[in-house]
Amino acid sequence: xxxxxxxxxxxxxxxxxxxxxxxxxxxxxxxxxxxxxxxxxxxxxxxxxxxxxxxxxxxxxxxxxxxxxxxxxxxxxxxxxxxxxxxxxxxxxxxxxxxxxxxxxxxxxxxxxxxxxxxxxxxxxxxxxxxxxxxxxxxxxxxxxxxxxxxxxxxxxxxxxxxxxxxxxxxxxxxxxxxxxxxxxxxxxxxxxxxxxxxxxxxxxxxxxxxxxxxxxxxxxxxxxxxxxxxxxxxxxxxxxxxxxxxxxxxxxxxxxxxxxxxxxxxxxxxxxxxxxxxxxxxxxxxxxxxxxxxxxxxxxxxxxxxxxxxxxxxxxxxxxxxxxxxxxxxxxxxxxxxxxxxxxxxxxxxxxxxxxxxxxxxxxxxxxxxxxxxxxxxxxxxxxxxxxxxxxxxxxx
Numbered sequence: 001x002x003x004x005x006x007x008x009x010x011x012x013x014x015x016x017x018x019x020x021x022x023x024x025x026x027x028x029x030x031x032x033x034x035x036x037x038x039x040x041x042x043x044x045x046x047x048x049x050x051x052x053x054x055x056x057x058x059x060x061x062x063x064x065x066x067x068x069x070x071x072x073x074x075x076x077x078x079x080x081x082x083x084x085x086x087x088x089x090x091x092x093x094x095x096x097x098x099x100x101x102x103x104x105x106x107x108x109x110x111x112x113x114x115x116x117x118x119x120x121x122x123x124x125x126x127x128x129x130x131x132x133x134x135x136x137x138x139x140x141x142x143x144x145x146x147x148x149x150x151x152x153x154x155x156x157x158x159x160x161x162x163x164x165x166x167x168x169x170x171x172x173x174x175x176x177x178x179x180x181x182x183x184x185x186x187x188x189x190x191x192x193x194x195x196x197x198x199x200x201x202x203x204x205x206x207x208x209x210x211x212x213x214x215x216x217x218x219x220x221x222x223x224x225x226x227x228x229x230x231x232x233x234x235x236x237x238x239x240x241x242x243x244x245x246x247x248x249x250x251x252x253x254x255x256x257x258x259x260x261x262x263x264x265x266x267x268x269x270x271x272x273x274x275x276x277x278x279x280x281x282x283x284x285x286x287x288x289x290x291x292x293x294x295x296x297x298x299x300x301x302x303x304x305x306x307x308x309x310x311x312x313x314x315x316x317x318x319x320x321x322x323x324x325x326x327x328x329x330x331x332x333x334x335x336x337x338x339x340x341x342x343x344x345x346x347x348x349x350x351x352x353x354x355x356x357x358x359x360x361x362x363x364x365x366x367x368x369x370x371x372x373x374x375x376x377x378x379x380x381x382x383x384x385x386x387x388x389x390x391x392x393x394x395x396x397x398x
Contacts, residue, residue: 205243
């Protein structure tokens, strides 16, 4: 099956490799050249991950059982989620997408009812993935409709990160459920994938341009992204549409920030910094923020190449606290996480596919940020584990 070739470790290697290849283009004047210590760290991490990639699913028989919710359950859960979204829209004074289109004031950073918003984003994302696996198992187009209905919420709230992670999880569910890798790698499907990536990249850029333009009360200024990412004249004079520059700086600026942070930070190997690393880089931020506030702990800031470009891969924060030792500590954690499906007893669960797909997405998005501590994504992993345990306790659903 596809999961043997495309697993968290191969995704880590391929995603960081692709980003570094794009980074070489140097389309932004902000970007520092990559130094050898960082290059050697990635070469080492790639070698270790490729070794683990060959071992993770060996000698393990999976039972990819299919989820089978009733149509009434699907409709009921979707209506419940949309009723909560309506509460959020009322709280925000309207639907974010429509507010932006109408030129009305909207701050996406403050959207949502505190606490409720975290649940809604994470559970809606999980449920979208769950419904997609249900559709692939049943080929019931009504299920697909409700899957897309839950997916579209990310566009309504103008949350590009949520939309992209959800689409990524759906893609990995499709890969995992294929009977053979030959059924995945065909000229037709590769062509469809490339076209889809190009379209999504353009839409991602268009949403970014629209949002930034409306923030300064312009209709649609395509040149704004050049200012945000300090585009070189070579790119500005090229025939590549400016919308694609959003995608370029979105996927490459984290590496630039990581290199810049390594060059500028002065970490200290101390017990206090180790505890700060665990609190701020390992624990979910919903918990770590409360610990930081309660005990008045220090939270160090990463160095950035520009104020608006703040993503810095999964490793940057750990370097700020503990230097290279911190980065190797996080790398060690990345080698353990993919085995969590065994720890949580999901090998026979109908939610295994959804769980594995979300783990794959977790690793795909490590190029942007520390998704381990980002509650908006990491908390999604709780739902398949919790629901699987509940199903074992109440197998009839009663």
